Amino acid sequence: MLAALGRSVYRRRLAVIVAWVVVALAGAVFGGSVYDRTRSIDPLPAGAPAAVAQDRLDALSPEGDRVVAVISGRDVNAIELINSVTRIAFEIRDMAGVAAVEDSYTSGMRQISRDGTSSLITVELDPGLSDDEALRVADRVREALLRIDAPDILVGGELLAEREFGEQAVRDAAVGESVALVCVAILLALVLGGLVAGLLPLAAAVGAITATLLALTGLARLLPVSEYAVNVVTLLGIGLAVDYSLLMIARFREERAADPRAPLAELTARTVATAGRAVLVSGLAVTAALVGLFAFGEPLLAAMAMGGALVVALATATGLTLVPALVATAHRRIPAAGGWPRPGRGPAQRDGAGALARLAAFAQRRPGPVALAAAAGLLALSVPLLSAEFRNSDVRALPAASEARQTYEKVQNDFADPPKQPLTVLAEADPAALTTLFDRVEQLPGVSDVFVRTGLPPGVGVADVVPAGPADGPEAQRLVDTLRGLDAPAPVLVAGPAAELVDGKRSVAERLPLALAIIVLATGVLLFALTRSVVVPVKAVLLNLLTLTATMGVLVAVFQWGWGAGLLGFEPWGALDLTTPLLLFVFAFGLSMDYEVFLLARIKEEWDRRRSADRAANDRAVLAGITATGPVVTTAALAIGIVFLGFVLGELVAVKEIGVGMAVAVLLDVTVVRGLLLPATMSLLGRWNWWRPGAAAAEPAAPEAVPVG
Structure with missing residues (x-):
């Protein structure tokens, strides 16, 4: 099927390119208006206790901004x-x-x-x-x-701060994308050996992003879209489009070098049939990770999942259609070798092998110590995660020069009794019981003041409870649980920042197993379909989770503890945004699986060519696959690392967290995990890597008829 798609794209290559150009122009003209349609989205689902309490308060005694x-x-x-x-x-x-x-x-x-x-x-x-x-x-x-x-x-004030956040998000996106795309263009031109070849992945990235912005503009008329989601989705779109383009270009060059006399139509078909399968599986794996966001049932995460699914689908579409069309049109401007090893070199001829292949060869010589040391290093980086503090971002996420942030900080620092957002307690009972209840509340530990509201209907009591310490700090969060657990004549409803945070954390904790199950099961099935192995998918998921915990540990040290805050240009506020680990998990897991698919697809192809019960055959297949695809993964990682670091230049702390987190995740994944842990563990397992129910590990199976890319 993919080979037929490749031939069809070749025959209609000019029409394919024109169609994407039209989409890109429409996205450039109309897609930018998505920022005018974005809005702040309530992070809590409608049924959360804090949301229910706030709805009841708004009905009884509405307050304006x-x-x-x-x-x-x-x-x-x-x-x-x-x-x-x-x-x-x-x-x-x-x-x-x-x-x-x-x-x-x-x-x-x-x-x-x-x-x-x-x-x-x-x-x-x-x-x-x-x-x-x-x-x-x-x-x-x-x-x-x-x-x-x-x-x-x-x-x-909160209203003006929200507007500043949206405007800053647009500025950060413009700066980050501009810097990143220029740097990536230079990198790709150098690595691919020419300006035209280097611009092909960027053309795919532009096509995917503009098409996504156009689609989001239309969806924003029907569903809420967050400006934060647009920024994060842009990051993912650039990364995936560049990754898929590099894989397709590399495979085309290899097919062309292996059979110089083959017609261009056949070379395009082979490229799409092999590398295209890896692109398709990768796109499905990243989409599966995004589906996991829906499991949390939160409007903000659902909006990001929707945007992410769009950009993944469009990046996959560009990889399977636009990139082959561009390659077929500009094939004479794509150098034969460039910075990558020449096809046909065996694992023993590693004088020109990439860094990933050299790491893999080292790991295979000492698989046990390398696997132990690499795993221990990642676990050591994960240790700060044990002291992680997660909160909802507030005005402190804005840059230090923000007027809204300066106003907030001056109020908090210069006034003896600064106004703070209290916990609002609501109960419905007879007046005597309400009086007793609020007297008890005033005596609770962690309560600074209690102000009982007047002018409410009979039998309804509302009190603003001012917590000691920050409005959403640990003491205020404990106070929420205490208030809700009071032995009162009627249920006690609690609203306010700390209540929202408590509900958000509880919702994440309750739904995390379901989200993990969706992501792990879906990616496991896809990797099984790709490798026909049970062991390889399980190992891939475990390695990805190890990368993520190490990345989160680094983020805690940087953004919560403040290590390197001056270098990155932000002021730590003692916590990470509650959505950061969720978004990082989904996006980093998706991109890590992206590289996993690229490598495993080629390793499986090499194994099918030489499989036997001999351990050396497994090691040779692993090293040959990494030698062939490693330079693609390395270049893709450098490119996406530059993209994410470009967003570190922005001013919003929440976006910096995602940018730094993704850059760290990609760095750890490509070096420690793909370069050391993957080949070391595959060497340790030997032929058991390819075990599946009903197939004896020691018996070589017949090669598959169709190679994978």
Whole structure:
């Protein structure tokens, strides 16, 4: 089937290229508008306890978004300042869409900084405003606040912070993609031996990304799409498209060198039939990993899974159609050898072998010690994961120069009793029982203050419980469980940042086994179909999991502990974003499986050519497969590493976490896992690598009729 696809693509190569060019142009013109359609997505599923509590609170006593301003730089008792703040405060109160204004001069709230040079103004917007209307009112409020007669004025709040996050995500994507694509173009031109050959993988990447943006623009009319998801999906699209292109180009060069007189149509068919199978299996494996995100049942992860599935499908489509068409059209501009070993060289002729083949040869000479040392090293890198702290990203994820972040930090650092998002407790019972309940709450350890709300219907009690320490810190999280577990006359509902975090962690923990089962089962089945072995898929999954735990350990050391924070240009906030391990697991697992498929497909092909009960035959097949495909994997890893490091140049800490995490995962996977652990363990297992039920390990099976790529 794939060979027929290759012949069809060859015959219609110009039509295929034109079709992708049209898609790319449409994506470039219309796909960019996806950023205008993105929105913040609630990370919790609708049925989460914190979400249920918040819905009930919104129905009883809805609250609008808040704009917070810090007025600094002069004595708070100066007459000119008092007059200016008073005038602006009354002006804001008269604005349509403003519900309330609290300041130190015209309302009962007196919020003055410790040094007496700053005061706080809080503006609550009408809760009935839509998101767009609230932003327009917030902008008018901000313009008015900036007219106050004071040297320094900072304006922030959650609503403005969310907008800054979206705008920064767009800027980070533009910078990261531009830098990464230029660097990758230079790398590929050098490795492939020519500018045209080097630009072919980038053409595929551009086609996949623009097509994905176009599709997301259409989907954004029907479903919520996060700007964060667009950034992360772009990373994955570039990586996969470059990987698939390199594999197809390498196989074409090999087929052409092995049979120089073969017609170009036949060379294209052989390339798609062999390397195309690896591309197809890899795309299915990465898609299976993305399906695992749906198992968590969270809207944000579901949106990312949707975008990821789109880009994987389109990257696979470019690998199977656009790349063969481009190669068939520009085949004369693709050098015969370039930087890769010439086809036909055996494992013994390793003077020109790549770094991966040299590592593999070393591992095969000392398989036991190498496997033990490599596994121990990865486990050592995993140790920091034992102290990992995961939280939902807040305004601190913005760059230090962000006005919203500066406002938040000034409020928290300069005011003796800074406002914080409390835990809101709701219960429905008779008034006496509610009074008793809130008295008990006030005495609980970890409670700083309790403010009981008034003006509610009879039998409904709501109290804002201010936790000691950070609003979503460990003490606040313990307090959530304590409040929910109180022996009360009615269920106690708890909302607030800490409650959302507790529910998010619990949801992940409960659904993680299902997600793992989906990913492991699907990838195991695909690898079994590729290798006809039970042992190889199991070993591949275990090695990938070891890579992921080591990567997460490095991320904890860097982003939670702050090792190298100055070099990477961020300020640690003592935790990792809760979505980071999930996204990293899916994307890193998918890309690791990508390289696994590339290598195993060729190793299986070599094994089918020389299989026997002799251990040396297994070792020769492994080394021959790595020698042939290792340079592709190495180049692909360098390219995708550059792409991910390009996103480290961005300012959003959450995106930096993904960029650094993916770069570390790729580095560990290609060197330690594929270069050392894979060949060492395959040498230790020998012919048992290819065992499956019903087939004796010692008996060589008949070679398969169709080689795999």
